[in-house]
Structures are given as C-alpha cells and as structure tokens.
Amino acid sequence: MCGIIGCVGRPDETLDVLMHGLGKLEYRGYDSAGVALADGDVGGRLAVAKRAGELDALRSVVDHTGTADGDLEGSVGIGHTRWSTHGPPTDANAHPHTDCGSRVAIVHNGIIENFQGLRDDLEAAGHEFTSETDSEVVTHLIEAALDEGASPEGAFRAAIARIEGSYTIAAVFAGTEAVFAARNDSPLVLGLGESATYIASDIPAFREFTDRVVYPDDGEFVRLDAGGGGWTVSDADGEEITKEIDTVAWDAEDTGKSGFEHFMLKEIHEQPRSLRQCLRGRVDELGGRIELPEIEELDPTAVQFVAAGTSYHAALYGAALFRAAGVPAQAFLASEYVTSVPPIGDDLVIGVTQSGETADTLSALREARGRGAETLALTNVVGSTVARECEHVLYIRAGPEIGVAASKTFASQLAAINLLTLATVEDGNREVIAALRDLPSTVQAVLDESTAETVADAYADAGAYFFIGRGLNFSVALEGALKLKEITYRHAEGFAAGELKHGPLALVTQETPVIAVATGDGELARKTVGNVKEVEARGAPVIAVTDGRSDVERYADHVLSVPETHPRTAAVLASVQLQLFAYHTAADLGRSIDKPRNLAKSVTVE
Numbered sequence: 001m002c003g004i005i006g007c008v009g010r011p012d013e014t015l016d017v018l019m020h021g022l023g024k025l026e027y028r029g030y031d032s033a034g035v036a037l038a039d040g041d042v043g044g045r046l047a048v049a050k051r052a053g054e055l056d057a058l059r060s061v062v063d064h065t066g067t068a069d070g071d072l073e074g075s076v077g078i079g080h081t082r083w084s085t086h087g088p089p090t091d092a093n094a095h096p097h098t099d100c101g102s103r104v105a106i107v108h109n110g111i112i113e114n115f116q117g118l119r120d121d122l123e124a125a126g127h128e129f130t131s132e133t134d135s136e137v138v139t140h141l142i143e144a145a146l147d148e149g150a151s152p153e154g155a156f157r158a159a160i161a162r163i164e165g166s167y168t169i170a171a172v173f174a175g176t177e178a179v180f181a182a183r184n185d186s187p188l189v190l191g192l193g194e195s196a197t198y199i200a201s202d203i204p205a206f207r208e209f210t211d212r213v214v215y216p217d218d219g220e221f222v223r224l225d226a227g228g229g230g231w232t233v234s235d236a237d238g239e240e241i242t243k244e245i246d247t248v249a250w251d252a253e254d255t256g257k258s259g260f261e262h263f264m265l266k267e268i269h270e271q272p273r274s275l276r277q278c279l280r281g282r283v284d285e286l287g288g289r290i291e292l293p294e295i296e297e298l299d300p301t302a303v304q305f306v307a308a309g310t311s312y313h314a315a316l317y318g319a320a321l322f323r324a325a326g327v328p329a330q331a332f333l334a335s336e337y338v339t340s341v342p343p344i345g346d347d348l349v350i351g352v353t354q355s356g357e358t359a360d361t362l363s364a365l366r367e368a369r370g371r372g373a374e375t376l377a378l379t380n381v382v383g384s385t386v387a388r389e390c391e392h393v394l395y396i397r398a399g400p401e402i403g404v405a406a407s408k409t410f411a412s413q414l415a416a417i418n419l420l421t422l423a424t425v426e427d428g429n430r431e432v433i434a435a436l437r438d439l440p441s442t443v444q445a446v447l448d449e450s451t452a453e454t455v456a457d458a459y460a461d462a463g464a465y466f467f468i469g470r471g472l473n474f475s476v477a478l479e480g481a482l483k484l485k486e487i488t489y490r491h492a493e494g495f496a497a498g499e500l501k502h503g504p505l506a507l508v509t510q511e512t513p514v515i516a517v518a519t520g521d522g523e524l525a526r527k528t529v530g531n532v533k534e535v536e537a538r539g540a541p542v543i544a545v546t547d548g549r550s551d552v553e554r555y556a557d558h559v560l561s562v563p564e565t566h567p568r569t570a571a572v573l574a575s576v577q578l579q580l581f582a583y584h585t586a587a588d589l590g591r592s593i594d595k596p597r598n599l600a601k602s603v604t605v606e
C-alpha cells in the first residue's frame, strides 16, 4: 500500500535520499507524496512539503533550496507515497501529518482501526485536525503526551500504545536528531549505511546506499540516531533487542529500468534470468532429483492453497499439479477463505504471495495456523511477514518486481511450484525436470520471436476481450485477462474454455476477440479447439496461443507461437505471450503501465 522512507544522515543529503527512496517506492501507492525534515537545533523546526498526485508533483516544489512550506534541510527526515484509504488524494490528506504545534511529523502505512474514537476525544480536548485520514490521530496523541512532559521517544511510544490496527509509523521531531518507527502487521526494514541509516517499507528505497539490512518484527520499535549511524531496536518496554544483520542478495541496478520504457517490459524480458535464479542449485538433473533442503521435512498428504490476484492463478496451477500427483489439493481466494474455512485435517496450507505482505493472504494463513495447520510460504520477498510467520518458506527468487502488474514473479511462482511438487509428492519426473532446465531458454525464444505487439495493435480498439483455456491453461487464461484489465482498463475475462457455452458465449460478437490458449495435442487441446470453433462460428476474431501441435491455427485469425515443451512449462510460455499482448495493448492506449489507476503493488489492507 503506502511506501515509507526515513533517513538519518548528512543535512545536505537527506532530502535527496528521501526523494530517491520515494521514487523507488512509488509502486506501493502514487496518490500523493510528501517529506518532512528536522534538525537538531534547540528550538529547531520541522520543514514539510507534500502534494497530491504522483511524485513529480512533489518534485516540482522540492528544489533543494527551499519551498513555500519552509526550508527543506535537516539531518533527519521521513517521506511517504500514498495509496488512499481514508480520505481522497488531496494535499491535506497527503503525509506527513503534523500536530497543532508542528512539533512532530509522522508518516503511516496501514489502517488505524480505532481512529474515530481517538479523534473524537482529541477534538474534544481542543486538537485541530487538518485532514480526513486515520493517520493524523497519531500526531495529536504524540502532541498530548509531549504536553504532559514526555520525551519525544516516550511520546511516540505512548501514542503507539493507544492505537489498534495495522501500521508502520515513522516520526521526526523538531529539535531532535532521530527517526522513530514502529510496526505491526506492516512491512519495515532497516538499512545500515556507512554514515547514514535508513528505514523503509521495502529495500529498493535505500539499496543504492547499502546492502546491510535488519528486519524488525511486529511490536518492535526502531530508533535511528544522528552521529555515527547509531540505531537500536527495542520491545514495547524499551528493552533493547539484538537483531541479526542480513546482506541483500541483489544489486541496486535490479531496481532500475535498464533502458526499457517501463518496469513491466523490463521485468517481462528479465524472465529467463529470474527463472534461472529460481532453479539454480535446486535441480539435480543427473540424479533426477530436486534439492530443496528448506522443505525437506514436508510430506503433504493434502494441500490447501491461499492467495490473491495473480498469485491465486499460480495457486490454481499448483493445486492442479498436486492433484495430478494423487494428492487432494484446492486453491482458495484468501479473502474468501476466512469467511468459510474448509476442514483442515492434515492439510499443508500454502500461502502464495509475491510480496509476502498481502493482508488477505496473511489472514487466511493465520486462520489456518490457529486451527493447527502446518503452513508454507511461497514468496519472493526475503524477510517478509509471510516468511516470518509460516513454519516453512520456499523463495521464488525472482528479484525485485517494481511494475505493479506482476509478470516475472508469476513465471517464477509456477517454476517454484513445480520444484515443490517434484520435491514432495512426485517421484523423479525426469520429463518435467528436463523441461524446467530448458525453461529459461524457451522463454527467451518466446521473447525473441513474439509477434504480440503486431497482434495487440490489431485489436487495441476492441470493446472486450475473452481468454479461454483448459486445465493448466485455464489459470493462464485467467492471468492473461487479469493482466489485460489491470493495465489497459479494458474489460477482459478469463473462462474455462468448456464453460463458455454455459453462458458467457452470449457476450461473444465480432467486436470481442477471443484469446484461446491451446498447447499440446492431447484431449484438452482438442476440446479447446472445439470451443474455438464455437466462437469462430459467431464471428469473433480468434487469437490462438499455441505450440502448433493442434489444428487450432486453422480457426485463428492470429497466432502467438510458443515452442513445444511439457504442458506444465507450456503454461509459462503462453503466459509470457499474454503478458506481452497486455503490455502492447496498454502501450497503444497510452496507459500508465507501471502504475495503473487505483492499484498498488502490495495490498496490506483486507
């Protein structure tokens, strides 16, 4: 959801660090942005600048020499990029928020559930609110504690003790050279540089300056101090906690665009590399074995997947793989799982989540754990909440994904799910192992030869798009439709190819292209071809995603080809074609591809 950055460093650099960090965090929300800086002068003051709109709106008022809001200099600072929950994106609702006396500024990611009662009490006590946000109560709670004589840290802790909900909150105080932060159910990572320290919602915010990180846990407090990079993590009673320092496994360049016009295009093209990373050291082809020491003890007899969005599509694929291996398995939308929890028994419950922070998925996993289930996290983000809460973790190792629409992480989720089934419930499936080995190069071949741009150009004006597939290609169809709707804002639906005739066929006309995913030459492909004939008979243009092994091409107006491979890896190749199709359609329509309207990459509210 929102992105937070904080820094304690040199007065002439802190603002630049904050603005750089916000640029890297914009994928988390881009409704408005702001910064607050403080220095240690006695009687010092806060400088705040914030603007509705994308970061460029803030950039235009932050010129490093001063703004209408005050001189923006200071050794300590915090910044925020927002995805609105309480109150529309306006200057007033943008973070940071300050108290009545401008002694403290805070930024917040999450939801404060008991804010209304607190606000009523604070207003009754004379505090004046300037925004509609839930977050602003924190500044006035801090102010009230300061008025009672608390120190800045004491006041910060007192305010945190009063709030309920999910949050990462960071604060700076006029006249205090420190940044304070606390977290509960919301991401926070600490970066340790040579002469500066950082906090952020995600590592890309400060990766350029350091690769040394610390992950505070829920309920912990962080204090960054000026002068020599001092930092502490402590519990709610103020007791210092010894934390491990980790080293980040990827480079700062991984969070740049590397010459591509959009992060999404770069990430689509990165898939051969990210898949190699996912598979590296895990596939023993000679021995026909998968090496996954991290999940060695797992021996699932039944599986439930919980996930949202793209990750849910990977979960559908995963459940199909387990079932094919004779293990009962089902995929659930995480947000629905908690409304009617299925009997769990001995099921292994697997949370698939790129970010590791999706509130719906975390809730579903907590519910399952509360009922005694063993849980496994399949995630991309090291140290994420899901990774810390589940008993077992399998990292998909896709590297940072910045484009809001998932691409390379979907491919790596599918690859990692294959590793998982091979390691736990399949006995040496050499064909799949060989196909996985070749997957990075077959994806490269798709990228090199794709005609998706030309096909997308031909249909950029269509009113609606339908995606169909069977079996594993049903998850691919759902994902293709989600990708298209997210970044083009056009109506798109994915259907099980066999379901079309049970209702959706009524929507099919000459104006609605049908994208049919039909790989292989088996029964599923043959039946899909039958469904393609049905739509062709109704005049719909057909785009076939095929490896040429069925005769679907005969009924198609356009073909997006993939190399012949195992059906499991064919699904990955087909989804790459559909990513490119969505991307080029969105580019034709001039959409904001990396930051689609109303969306954010990490959805930390239920």
Ligand code: F6R
Pocket (backbone or CB within 6 Å): 308, 309, 310, 311, 312, 352, 353, 354, 355, 356, 357, 358, 361, 404, 405, 406, 407, 482, 483, 486, 601, 602, 603
């Ligand atoms: C789609 C997309 C979202 C996410 C969903 C779950 O392109 O990115 O649908 O897949 O919000 O996010 P994670 O995987 O982080 O749990």
